[in-house]
Amino acid sequence: MTARTWIGTGGYVFFLVAAAVIAASIGGSIERTLIVFFISLIAVLGMGVYSGNSGILSFGHLAFMGIAAYLSGILTMPVAMKKVTLANAPDFLANAHLNFFSATVVTVIFVMLVALVVGIVISRLDGSSATIATLGLLVIVHGVIIGARDITRGSQSFFGVPRWTDITVAAGCAVLAIVIARLFKDSVFGLKLRASRDDQLAAGAMGVNVRMQRLISWVISAGLVAIAGVLLGHFLGAFSVKKFYFVDTFALLAMLIVGGMATVSGALAGAVLITLVSELLRRIEGGIDVFGFQTPTLFGTTQIGIGLIILLVMYKKAGGLLDRLEWDEILLPRLAGRQTGPAASVVEAPVVALEGTLEAREITKAFDGLVALDKVSLSLKSGEIVGLIGPNGSGKTTLLNVLSGMLPETSGKSFIDGADVTGTPAYRLGGMGVSRTFQNIRLFSSMSVRQNVSVSALDKWPLTKGRAAGAIVDLALQTMKLTEVSEVQASTLSYGDQRRVEVARALALNPRFLFLDEPAAGMNREETDALLEDLKGLRERFGMGILIVDHDLPLIMKLCDRVVVLNEGHVIAEGAPQSVQKDPQVIEAYLGKKGSRQVAEILTE
Amino acid sequence: MDVFIQQSINAVSLGGTYALLALGLAIIFSIMGMINFAHGELMTITGYALMYCGLVGLPFVIAAPFAILIAVVAALLMERIAFRPVRNSSGATLLVTSFAVAVILQTLFQNLVSPRSQAVILPDMLAQSVHFGSLSIGINQILSITITLVILVLLNWFLRHTILGMAMRAAAEDFSITRLMGVRANAVIAGAFAISGALAGVAGVLWVAQRASVDPLMGFIPVLKAFIAAILGGLGSLTGAVAGGFALGFIEIYLAAYLPDHIQPYREALALGIVIFLLLLRPNGLVPAFNVGREKV
Numbered sequence: 001m002t003a004r005t006w007i008g009t010g011g012y013v014f015f016l017v018a019a020a021v022i023a024a025s026i027g028g029s030i031e032r033t034l035i036v037f038f039i040s041l042i043a044v045l046g047m048g049v050y051s052g053n054s055g056i057l058s059f060g061h062l063a064f065m066g067i068a069a070y071l072s073g074i075l076t077m078p079v080a081m082k083k084v085t086l087a088n089a090p091d092f093l094a095n096a097h098l099n100f101f102s103a104t105v106v107t108v109i110f111v112m113l114v115a116l117v118v119g120i121v122i123s124r125l126d127g128s129s130a131t132i133a134t135l136g137l138l139v140i141v142h143g144v145i146i147g148a149r150d151i152t153r154g155s156q157s158f159f160g161v162p163r164w165t166d167i168t169v170a171a172g173c174a175v176l177a178i179v180i181a182r183l184f185k186d187s188v189f190g191l192k193l194r195a196s197r198d199d200q201l202a203a204g205a206m207g208v209n210v211r212m213q214r215l216i217s218w219v220i221s222a223g224l225v226a227i228a229g230v231l232l233g234h235f236l237g238a239f240s241v242k243k244f245y246f247v248d249t250f251a252l253l254a255m256l257i258v259g260g261m262a263t264v265s266g267a268l269a270g271a272v273l274i275t276l277v278s279e280l281l282r283r284i285e286g287g288i289d290v291f292g293f294q295t296p297t298l299f300g301t302t303q304i305g306i307g308l309i310i311l312l313v314m315y316k317k318a319g320g321l322l323d324r325l326e327w328d329e330i331l332l333p334r335l336a337g338r339q340t341g342p343a344a345s346v347v348e349a350p351v352v353a354l355e356g357t358l359e360a361r362e363i364t365k366a367f368d369g370l371v372a373l374d375k376v377s378l379s380l381k382s383g384e385i386v387g388l389i390g391p392n393g394s395g396k397t398t399l400l401n402v403l404s405g406m407l408p409e410t411s412g413k414s415f416i417d418g419a420d421v422t423g424t425p426a427y428r429l430g431g432m433g434v435s436r437t438f439q440n441i442r443l444f445s446s447m448s449v450r451q452n453v454s455v456s457a458l459d460k461w462p463l464t465k466g467r468a469a470g471a472i473v474d475l476a477l478q479t480m481k482l483t484e485v486s487e488v489q490a491s492t493l494s495y496g497d498q499r500r501v502e503v504a505r506a507l508a509l510n511p512r513f514l515f516l517d518e519p520a521a522g523m524n525r526e527e528t529d530a531l532l533e534d535l536k537g538l539r540e541r542f543g544m545g546i547l548i549v550d551h552d553l554p555l556i557m558k559l560c561d562r563v564v565v566l567n568e569g570h571v572i573a574e575g576a577p578q579s580v581q582k583d584p585q586v587i588e589a590y591l592g593k594k595g596s597r598q599v600a601e602i603l604t605e
Numbered sequence: 606m607d608v609f610i611q612q613s614i615n616a617v618s619l620g621g622t623y624a625l626l627a628l629g630l631a632i633i634f635s636i637m638g639m640i641n642f643a644h645g646e647l648m649t650i651t652g653y654a655l656m657y658c659g660l661v662g663l664p665f666v667i668a669a670p671f672a673i674l675i676a677v678v679a680a681l682l683m684e685r686i687a688f689r690p691v692r693n694s695s696g697a698t699l700l701v702t703s704f705a706v707a708v709i710l711q712t713l714f715q716n717l718v719s720p721r722s723q724a725v726i727l728p729d730m731l732a733q734s735v736h737f738g739s740l741s742i743g744i745n746q747i748l749s750i751t752i753t754l755v756i757l758v759l760l761n762w763f764l765r766h767t768i769l770g771m772a773m774r775a776a777a778e779d780f781s782i783t784r785l786m787g788v789r790a791n792a793v794i795a796g797a798f799a800i801s802g803a804l805a806g807v808a809g810v811l812w813v814a815q816r817a818s819v820d821p822l823m824g825f826i827p828v829l830k831a832f833i834a835a836i837l838g839g840l841g842s843l844t845g846a847v848a849g850g851f852a853l854g855f856i857e858i859y860l861a862a863y864l865p866d867h868i869q870p871y872r873e874a875l876a877l878g879i880v881i882f883l884l885l886l887r888p889n890g891l892v893p894a895f896n897v898g899r900e901k902v
Contacts, residue, residue, distance in 0.1 A: 307708045
């Protein structure tokens with residue numbers, strides 16, 4: 001947590017408390033409107049914890065809200081009342097009579113358990129598929145509530161819930177929700193999840209268990225939404241299952257989207273704006289008197305209004321009004337994301353990696369009919385720099401992808417220090433000391449350079465403390481000469497600097513085996529020479545083994561102890577750079593038969 | 606056994622409609638990465654077109670193609686007016702935009718036509734049925750199954766043998782490369798919306814033919830099901846969409862037929878629950894799209 005987090009959170013709390021105090025002193029319909037606003041805000045913040053950080057929209061959160069409203073309603077309703085309205089309810093529910101607080105706790109825990117079960121499925125799905133699955137969840141829960149007539153009164157009105165939600169309770173819960181939402185976003189969980197939102201594959205390679213992070217945020221967000229459900233039920237007193245279906249989903253999604261779902265400030269801004277607009281439009285809906293003319297009654301004016309606002313915002317600013325910045329980042333841009341604790345600038349002495357070997361045995365990878373790798377074997381010892389070269393399409397990147405766990409091998413085995421790691425997912429290989437960079441840069445584009453590097457530095461969190469991770473980040477940034485730009489958004493850097501961030505991010509995973517996929521691509525001679533020195537320095541300081549793919553042969557020849565040449569998925573040569581350079585098969589692979597004859601002639605002359 | 610055959614025919618008929626809808630969604634998704642929530646409203650528009658044609662007294666043989674044409678035009682307009690400004694945005698933006706369009710259209714239908722369900726005049730023949738032994742099959746079911754099959758065959762031919770069709774298949778695999786090959790993005794996307802509109806139109810006619818009424822929310826639920834069918838099949842895969850549509854049709858009809866009475870209220874929830882369970886086994890769907898897991902790294 002940084003000073004920024006606390007200042008930002010303090011700002012929200014001040015705003016909410018001020019609004020509550022003003023509304024409570026005015027009372028009447030303003031107070032009621034504000035209670036509804038607080039409840040919506042809690043729900044939107046809850047949705048934002050999942051959707052905002054993971055980038056996956058959810059339609060399913062209203063289902064959790066519904067479950068919470070019904071369950072807490074049943075738990076708090078007087079027993080005598082239940083005998084009449086819910087005559088067939090099972091005994092443990094019919095006889096339950098809890099106070100507001102314990103009913104809320106029981107409900108939130110129950111909803112989080114439900115979310116855990118559902119989340120195990122949904123976290124396996126990506127992007128749009130996950131969104132549709134949440135849609136399925138909403139329909140399922142809607143159906144179940146209607147079906148479970150004995151305890152929910154089906155599609156009829158569910159009434160008799162004590163009206164315990166007042167402005168103090170609503171405001172208190174809203175403050176709690178906004179603090180949780182912001183702390184989550186700025187926590188290690190939030191950081192990792194947002195990394196996966198920006199680039200799922202790269203996050204995996206940097207040790208992030210994307211499914212697990214999604215599941216955690218899903219369950220927490222369900223818990224927050226459940227609080228909103230409890231409050232809503234105890235505010236309305238009577239409601240029907242329609243309250244937890246598409247109309248309200250639409251309104252809440254609008255709040256989330258319009259302000260900008262990536263930020264907590266965005267959720268707040270969206271909730272304020274949509275609440276104001278809906279209040280205004282609701283008054284016009286029934287027909288109003290404009291200079292003596294009575295406007296006709298229009299169905300769903302609110303809906304159309306919200307719809308148009310969404311369209312307008314999407315056309316002008318697809319990320320929402322606040323896009324990716326919190327209010328404090330807009331108003332106080334210079335407040336850097338420093339640690340609140342004592343300065344973590346003491347860079348620890350570089351840890352020289354333990355001795356070790358990575359070995360691939362007869363790896364075969366086939367894409368349907370196309371065999372990209374055919375029984376390729378390769379080994380990499382710590383402290384060794386191995387070059388992997390070959391013409392385009394020879395399988396170099398595919399081999400890196402298999403070795404780093406991003407693609408499953410068709411057959412063959414890989415070992416780290418003799419232990420079989422075949423089929424280990426990328427994020428776990430990351431933890432075992434395998435790290436990589438990407439050929440087509442895959443940074444977490446919305447995040448700062450420091451945050452990019454922190455994602456991998458925090459791989460072992462909470463075993464590695466935040467401060468130790470901060471030192472790792474500083475070291476990686478210093479090593480790649482990025483300290484100056486550490487607070488800059490990664491996607492705004494120059495191409496060469498972005499490549500350096502890639503290497504720094506890979507370094508922060510403390511790798512024993514580092515794969516570099518075309519680190520010199522697009523660099524000029526001078527930059528390449530500088531890179532050469534940096535890479536040599538890496539080995540001396542950290543002692544890891546480096547497997548480097550590049551088309552810059554002078555770089556490879558100067559840097560590597562050993563070179564492996566791939567052609568059409570086969571290893572055609574392996575050995576010291578000088579010997580490989582003269583290998584007729586290698587020359588033929590690069591230049592074709594005719595070209596190789598010419599070269600042979602020149603060499604023999 | 607007869608009941609089983611009867612129900613299977615119902616399943617093919619319902620599944621066929623889901624398949625047409627899911628196919629329309631999949632075509633748009635595969636090219637633009639967009640989940641078009643307003644697809645259902647194209648179906649509803651078709652229904653209203655049929656209703657007005659009936660009121661004017663147009664014969665069904667003319668009214669049906671006309672209504673489908675209206676759906677195509679509506680789809681093209683939707684793309685041009687609402688979706689083009691956000692074309693290159695993230696999936697979430699596209700989805701929210703289309704969700705907003707859907708809600709706006711629903712509200713417009715409520716205000717411009719009627720919030721209530723309206724009767725659609727249909728030829729009497731559609732309500733009749735043919736008997737084979739103890740089996741009785743509705744004319745509209747026969748029609749529905751035949752039309753679905755014809756459309757699937759035609760679409761398959763179109764995608765494989767016409768320039769636009771091939772461009773669309775190429776765009777579904779890699780839109781940016783396809784554009785580099787000189788294919789115009791506007792043409793491909795408009796083509797995709799036209800086809801998707803036509804599919805929604807056909808599905809709309811088939812839906813109305815079985816129910817003889819139309820209401821502002823008519824398209825919403827079937828398209829919701831079609832979304833589910835599309836992920837069951839494998840989002841972005843056209844074959845998958847058809848497979849998913851039929852699979853969902855069978856699941857729903859068999860549950861309706863064979864579930865004990867006291868569980869019947871949970872039928873829909875159960876059907877979707879089964880789908881989600883299937884997804885647990887095959888997260889990429891029954892027939893995964895070509896580019897799933899092939900993102901270039």
